[in-house]
Amino acid sequence: LAKTTQPISMDSYEGQEVNITCSHNNIATNDYITWYQQFPSQGPRFIIQGYKTKVTNEVASLFIPADRKSSTLSLPRVSLSDTAVYYCLVGDMGRRALTFGSGTRLQVQP
């Protein structure tokens, strides 16, 4: 699976838009980009997945440039409950296990 690099931590305030960028320079042709969210003492929760361009769901948007060597998770108007660790994963998402990087610890302040 492709290695990913993302900021260790980020701070934001309620109501702001948060963008977390992940670098994955050696992404393979068959690889998808997937983001998970994890709250303390809970298992990770799927947020969004994409292959190229832009994907949007009710929770977030995922922007992927043409070269796919990076991706940006966008969380609109964050609230205190969005305080969590966000993981960017890259892989063909077949039957193999997911490999987690260090993740980005997002702290939302009031």
Place this chain on the structure above:
Amino acid sequence: GAVVSQHPSWVICKSGTSVKIECRSLDFQATTMFWYRQFPKQSLMLMATSNEGSKATYEQGVEKDKFLINHASLTLSTLTVTSAHPEDSSFYICSARDPGQGTEAFFGQGTRLTVV
């Protein structure tokens, strides 16, 4: 989405005893399940892949005799921590994919193990 459930959510045991953690896929069949371990402030580390009807595949550095995995049915995998020691205290998480729901992986709520 699909549901993966772990039991118990937390457990405290004495050193030297064994603890069993269950992972169930509630609304789908999973021929493969994955077990992770997470220490405080760290990321998830894959321990092993549980295969229904066959032996588990362990990651390098994970003792197969200490972390016994059994995947006896398509909806249940168990992880038994044998002769537990305080350094085994951690957050254990299982995961599985629903073949009918694409590539998304579903995770259990995790089990907090404390060995005293």
